[in-house]
Amino acid sequence: GAVKSYAAVDLGASSGRVMVGRVGRDSLELSEAHRFPNRPVRVPEGLRWDVLGLYAGVLDGLRAAGRVDSVGIDSWAVDYGLLDADGALLGNPVHYRDARTEGVAEKVWASVPPEELYAATGIQYAPFNTLYQLTAARSTAQLAAARRLLLIPDLLTYWLTGEQGTELTNASTTQLVDPRTRDWSYDVAARLGIDLKLFAPLRRPGDPAGVLRAEVLEETGLRGPVPVTAVGSHDTASAVAAVPAVGERFAYICTGTWSLAGLELDEPVLTEESRAANFTNELGLDGTVRYLRNIMGLWLLQECVRAWGDPDLGELLREAAEVPALRSVVDAQDAAFLAPGRMPERIAEACRASGQPVPETRGEFTRCILDSLALAHRRAIGEAQRLADHPVDVVHIVGGGTRNALLCRLTADACGLPVVAGPTEAAALGNVLVQARAHGLVGDRAGMRRLIARTQPLTRYEPSGDAAAWRAAEARLAGAAP
Numbered sequence: 001g002a003v004k005s006y007a008a009v010d011l012g013a014s015s016g017r018v019m020v021g022r023v024g025r026d027s028l029e030l031s032e033a034h035r036f037p038n039r040p041v042r043v044p045e046g047l048r049w050d051v052l053g054l055y056a057g058v059l060d061g062l063r064a065a066g067r068v069d070s071v072g073i074d075s076w077a078v079d080y081g082l083l084d085a086d087g088a089l090l091g092n093p094v095h096y097r098d099a100r101t102e103g104v105a106e107k108v109w110a111s112v113p114p115e116e117l118y119a120a121t122g123i124q125y126a127p128f129n130t131l132y133q134l135t136a137a138r139s140t141a142q143l144a145a146a147r148r149l150l151l152i153p154d155l156l157t158y159w160l161t162g163e164q165g166t167e168l169t170n171a172s173t174t175q176l177v178d179p180r181t182r183d184w185s186y187d188v189a190a191r192l193g194i195d196l197k198l199f200a201p202l203r204r205p206g207d208p209a210g211v212l213r214a215e216v217l218e219e220t221g222l223r224g225p226v227p228v229t230a231v232g233s234h235d236t237a238s239a240v241a242a243v244p245a246v247g248e249r250f251a252y253i254c255t256g257t258w259s260l261a262g263l264e265l266d267e268p269v270l271t272e273e274s275r276a277a278n279f280t281n282e283l284g285l286d287g288t289v290r291y292l293r294n295i296m297g298l299w300l301l302q303e304c305v306r307a308w309g310d311p312d313l314g315e316l317l318r319e320a321a322e323v324p325a326l327r328s329v330v331d332a333q334d335a336a337f338l339a340p341g342r343m344p345e346r347i348a349e350a351c352r353a354s355g356q357p358v359p360e361t362r363g364e365f366t367r368c369i370l371d372s373l374a375l376a377h378r379r380a381i382g383e384a385q386r387l388a389d390h391p392v393d394v395v396h397i398v399g400g401g402t403r404n405a406l407l408c409r410l411t412a413d414a415c416g417l418p419v420v421a422g423p424t425e426a427a428a429l430g431n432v433l434v435q436a437r438a439h440g441l442v443g444d445r446a447g448m449r450r451l452i453a454r455t456q457p458l459t460r461y462e463p464s465g466d467a468a469a470w471r472a473a474e475a476r477l478a479g480a481a482p
């Protein structure tokens, strides 16, 4: 049968890549056309994304990809660029780890109490949600001059095609969307003085998003017309779409800089208990709900590795495997770990403050981080099942963390459930398959998942080890929480 090629632009917090997926009725192959660093830049006014550098990386990637039938873009969530009345970008997009949102939540909650905000949007509290960012920016000259706000994937799509839209899965992370109507939360926006006219019209995964502009064709050497297709432009939405689950009773953990751990549901869970547990109801493909919790993820390790001057990761993991289990654990959900810098010191402080042994060697720090992540995975998946009344019997790990066998094994042990690890490039695969589906090449969501399960290498980890030790660690951490 016919094989089509789709370019998936997938931008992560530390690198971007352009992948090419070749999709047939019963085949799926992914290859990397181009990978480039994404380095946040600290300027006097704060931490910024180098979005022009990213766009240049996208163009290089499309050039390297060669002939493709369509292009799709996904990236991390919540961040945006502002355009002036002429459509020109106003400044560099602010990084979600920038400090400008400190103390802003209280301002928002004075207008809309957190309980009401959750009941209306289903989005967990995180200081970086777009809603808080916009509130932090309220009286800036830049926002006053802005006539349009485009989320990062939508901004790049605009530069590629000249067309503006707001893709729904990523829009849900603004905390300005109602997960029941899958439309804007007009009431919340009005009460916070946020002008929804800033946003371009909503579009959904699979919708057309224009064709590459003539200048882009020229610069990339591609022959037009090349359509751009809206995908689950939130990377986590694309990654969840690529979870190779065969039934309904599964949980997933999208690993990378973050661990996003939870369930796919048909309807949001908007209870007060769910809010207190800090679960989010982001939107996924086909109106599904990504009911999950943000866990700090491998960011904790990445920041330590950076502080140590980039030692060999394999070596660190070998050392960590030798360290006794669960000596000390930190709360990997704690926003105290959000900002960059001094990570080993901050982890040591957290251990000291909770009366646990303070890690000394790099192996001990690494083990502490992996045990803490596995424990956070256990808590999130346990609580999600209870809060959503949706039991599971398998945990799928997708994304960069699948390469970390120790993390996968510890997660299986901690959850007391089998873990199926893979695919690693889940976001890119979900991106590719939504394009393929829009062009009639694959069937429904289940069909996409079956195709991934059949074609991608997966590794299974059975739970082993000491279940009581994980229960005790969970209790210890809960006890230590303020």
Ligand code: LFR
Pocket: 012, 013, 075, 076, 077, 078, 079, 096, 234, 235, 236, 256, 257, 258, 260, 294
């Ligand atoms: C993962 C991710 C998370 C989001 C965080 C910030 O890459 O998209 O889902 O909470 O980045 O945007």
